[in-house]
Structure formats: C-alpha cells, structure tokens
Amino acid sequence: MASAIEDEVCYVFSPNSDSAPLNFASPIHVSPKSSVRSEFQKPRVKITHDDIRDEIQFWDSSVVFFVLGANPPSHVIDGFVRRIWGKFGVDKVVALGNGVHIVRFTTTENRDKVLSMGYQFFDKKPFVVKPWEQSMSVNKEDIKSIPIWVQLPKLNLMYWGEKSLYKIVGMVGKPLRMDMATKKREKLQYARVLVEVSMSQVFPDSVEYEDADGVVVTQPIVYEWKPVVCETCKGMGHSADVCTKKTKPVWRPKVVQQHPSRQEEGGFSGGDKELKANQD
Numbered sequence: 001m002a003s004a005i006e007d008e009v010c011y012v013f014s015p016n017s018d019s020a021p022l023n024f025a026s027p028i029h030v031s032p033k034s035s036v037r038s039e040f041q042k043p044r045v046k047i048t049h050d051d052i053r054d055e056i057q058f059w060d061s062s063v064v065f066f067v068l069g070a071n072p073p074s075h076v077i078d079g080f081v082r083r084i085w086g087k088f089g090v091d092k093v094v095a096l097g098n099g100v101h102i103v104r105f106t107t108t109e110n111r112d113k114v115l116s117m118g119y120q121f122f123d124k125k126p127f128v129v130k131p132w133e134q135s136m137s138v139n140k141e142d143i144k145s146i147p148i149w150v151q152l153p154k155l156n157l158m159y160w161g162e163k164s165l166y167k168i169v170g171m172v173g174k175p176l177r178m179d180m181a182t183k184k185r186e187k188l189q190y191a192r193v194l195v196e197v198s199m200s201q202v203f204p205d206s207v208e209y210e211d212a213d214g215v216v217v218t219q220p221i222v223y224e225w226k227p228v229v230c231e232t233c234k235g236m237g238h239s240a241d242v243c244t245k246k247t248k249p250v251w252r253p254k255v256v257q258q259h260p261s262r263q264e265e266g267g268f269s270g271g272d273k274e275l276k277a278n279q280d
C-alpha cells in the first residue's frame with residue numbers, strides 16, 4: 001500500500017529554463033491503480049520504514065488502556081497505573097485523548113508480565129488493556145464483550161461448587177472465575193463470580209434454575225457494574241430507573257459549555273481538556 005504512493009507522484013508543472021514561463025503539462029497516469037487521481041495532485045512526502053523505526057522501537061514496550069464507563073483525569077490514572085503496575089518499571093503514562101492512555105514500560109518483558117496479569121478494574125469498571133501496536137486505533141466503542149463481577153445473594157450453600165454455580169451464572173454470561181472468598185466459602189452472604197458479558201445483552205435482575213429435586217428457584221443477580229447506558233443522564237453503569245440524577249440536583253462546574261453536544265459523549269464524562277493538559 002505504501003509503495004503505491006511513490007508511483008503516483010506526478011509533475012504537473014515543469015520549468016523549461018530559468019527565464020521561461022512555466023509550461024503546463026498534462027497530468028500523467030503513472031499508476032493504473034489510481035485512475036481517480038487524474039486531476040492535479042497535491043505534493044507529498046514519503047515516509048519510509050526507516051523513518052519510523054526508532055519510534056516503533058520506543059513504544060514497543062507499551063500498552064494502551066482505558067476505563068470503560070468513566071474518564072478519570074490523567075493524574076488519577078497516573079496514580080492508579082503506578083500503584084498496580086509500578087513494580088514493572090513504568091517509564092511514562094500519557095493521555096492519547098478520549099480517555100485512552102498509553103503506558104510505556106522499561107522492557108517488553110515487563111509489558112508482557114502486565115498483559116498476563118488478567119482482568120483489572122478501576123472503581124468496579126472494566127479496565128481494558130491492550131498491547132500497543134503499529135497503526136492501531138483504540139476506541140471504547142469497539143469493545144464488544146467485557147468481564148464484570150456479579151453477585152448471587154442468598155445462594156443456597158449447596159450451589160457454591162463450581163459446577164452448579166457456573167451453570168446458574170452461565171445464564172447471565174460466560175463464567176471466568178470465582179472470587180477468592182467464594183472459592184474459600186468465606187463470605188456466605190453472596191457468591192461472587194467474574195463473567196464475560198456482551199455489551200448489548202440484557203442484564204436480568206434474576207435467573208431461574210431447577211434444583212436437583214425439580215423445584216424451580218428464582219435467584220437474584222446483583223451486578224457490581226454493568227455496561228448499560230442511562231437514558232436520563234447518558235452515564236454508563238446504571239439504568240434510568242435507578243438514576244440518581246433524575247431527582248437530585250447535579251453539581252456542574254460553572255464553565256461555558258463549548259461543545260454542548262459532546263457533553264458526556266457516550267456516557268464518558270470528563271474532559272479532553274483536562275487530559276490534554278497533562279500531555280506536555
């Protein structure tokens with residue numbers, strides 16, 4: 001793809017000599033692939049692999065990440081990242097915009113250790129982490145499925161084993177793992193399981209199962225956070241019927257809203273402005 005650019009360079013004006021006026025020469029179809037470009041072509045430069053090698057090497061030990069459903073300010077993100085990943089040699093944490101950040105580690109080995117740590121959460125919201133790649137674009141909107149924690153209150157002690165627990169939780173999403181207290185049967189008020197759910201699925205308040213004796217039991221499901229967008233405030237993580245912004249007055253900073261349509265875009269409140277302030 002990049003090599004085609006070279007073929008397309010056309011010289012439309014060519015000076016005959018120092019004194020002579022510029023002569024017009026017809027545009028030439030240099031490359032048959034670019035038949036649309038028969039009109040005047042803007043001047044271009046060609047960036048080679050050699051030009052970008054150093055930058056790729058520099059960012060090779062990095063990951064990009066964001067918090068789904070929140071847009072914490074950069075200093076909060078910075079503190080969080082250094083707390084959970086500090087021992088892996090964090091070189092720098094920089095905002096890329098729209099709540100997406102990049103963190104560079106001192107070595108690719110350290111980056112790989114971070115990637116193998118598994119699921120992370122920020123204030124119960126999924127913390128999505130990906131290795132940095134050349135020409136990657138990271139959009140929160142591209143996320144199709146995520147891990148979330150669900151609780152099963154008052155679950156009968158008979159069903160705390162992985163087989164039955166995963167069967168019940170499986171009606172909500174794909175079970176990934178139990179939390180430690182559930183595994184050890186220590187906090188028996190509720191069982192807690194990490195499940196992979198689709199961003200667009202339904203999140204039922206309860207599921208039904210038939211017990212070993214054929215009795216149908218209704219089991220409530222509590223979501224510590226869910227990827228739903230509130231109709232009222234456009235925030236993420238709760239539905240309109242439990243929205244606190246419906247009744248209570250909401251504190252808003254007294255600033256001139258320059259982009260009213262972008263406010264809380266996609267439910268991610270917080271400012272690009274704030275994030276950009278930290279980029280320098």
Ligand SMILES: [Zn+2]
Pocket residue numbers: 230231232233234235238239240243244245
């Ligand atoms: Zn709301």
